Amino acid sequence: MAGELEFEKPITELKNKIQELKAFTQKSDVDLTDEIEKLENRLLKLEQDIYSHLKPWDRVQIARHPSRPTTLDYISYLFQDFFECHGDRLYGDDEAIVSGIATFHGLPVTIIGHQRGKDTKENIRRNFGMPHPEGYRKALRLMKQAEKFNRPVICFLDTKGAYPGKAAEERGQSEAIARNLFEMAGLKTPIICVVIGEGASGGALAIGVGNHVHMLENSWYSVISPEGAAALLWKDSTQAKKAAESMKITAPDLKELGIIDEIIPEVRGGAHHDARKQAEEIDKVLINSLRELYPLSVEELLTQRYEKYRKMGAFSSKMEASPVKA
Numbered sequence: 001m002a003g004e005l006e007f008e009k010p011i012t013e014l015k016n017k018i019q020e021l022k023a024f025t026q027k028s029d030v031d032l033t034d035e036i037e038k039l040e041n042r043l044l045k046l047e048q049d050i051y052s053h054l055k056p057w058d059r060v061q062i063a064r065h066p067s068r069p070t071t072l073d074y075i076s077y078l079f080q081d082f083f084e085c086h087g088d089r090l091y092g093d094d095e096a097i098v099s100g101i102a103t104f105h106g107l108p109v110t111i112i113g114h115q116r117g118k119d120t121k122e123n124i125r126r127n128f129g130m131p132h133p134e135g136y137r138k139a140l141r142l143m144k145q146a147e148k149f150n151r152p153v154i155c156f157l158d159t160k161g162a163y164p165g166k167a168a169e170e171r172g173q174s175e176a177i178a179r180n181l182f183e184m185a186g187l188k189t190p191i192i193c194v195v196i197g198e199g200a201s202g203g204a205l206a207i208g209v210g211n212h213v214h215m216l217e218n219s220w221y222s223v224i225s226p227e228g229a230a231a232l233l234w235k236d237s238t239q240a241k242k243a244a245e246s247m248k249i250t251a252p253d254l255k256e257l258g259i260i261d262e263i264i265p266e267v268r269g270g271a272h273h274d275a276r277k278q279a280e281e282i283d284k285v286l287i288n289s290l291r292e293l294y295p296l297s298v299e300e301l302l303t304q305r306y307e308k309y310r311k312m313g314a315f316s317s318k319m320e321a322s323p324v325k326a
Helices: 006-027 033-051 056-063 071-078 120-125 133-148 166-170 173-185 201-205 226-234 237-247 251-257 275-293 298-310
Strands: 080-084 097-104 107-114 153-159 191-200 212-216 220-222 262-264
Touching (some): 056 220, 056 237, 071 097, 071 107, 071 153, 107 133, 133 153, 153 201, 173 298, 191 201, 212 251, 212 275
Parallel strands (some): 191 212, 191 220, 212 262
């Protein structure tokens, strides 16, 4: 089965057996209806057991599925009259970030999102969804335009991280990311962010500072990838599964920690099984967010955004006095 994940092998084996019995029934006079029905019931239970108890590494694998819907997939299902805007007006266009203007249930909005490919040719064209500085500057240009015309900004996060190459550093990668963080913190229009796949490091956060941050059930969001964390902690990137368990990078963990606002349920097995149905779930959440945020004044929007990030994490302002020898 194309795109089969490791933990899905028992499901695939059972599906294949059911198909074999159905094919045999069609070619012969033997009635295997009861046996097929029993196997289908067993399949339903097996899927329920597996997909209801996914481990962090399982969710990472689903988030990386080559057929997982991308920003452009969701744009086609969720928005109308999308007009893509290109270029940062400084260097060039970066196809790892898609941005433009559209309508959402009649409301003009600005859309910005990471865009990876679904095959080798498109991945090379999109730089595997890893933006250069001009991608972030393009995103910022569209954000400032949205602010000028009072359009809400909707961002879709799905990247392994900002491109770490020499050319990107020469053109100011870190400055571009920092500038976006600074500008988004004070942008005078609603910002809604949705993590739809991988959300790695500053590459994701550069378009991820929002009033509301939502996350698909099987996405992950972290300062570093599990492989990167494993390489740092244990000098062994093959320990990525162990790292994923301890990093708290999944939607349920981040919801509990107050990093995200809402978990968007996925279709059984992951969004790649039914992109249209998955878009319907995202649609509901976007509608609710806009209903809450759009009526707020600029001051209320900025205060809400400030308070959201101010509450994250914990710190202590007290220092215990230590004995000092005379």
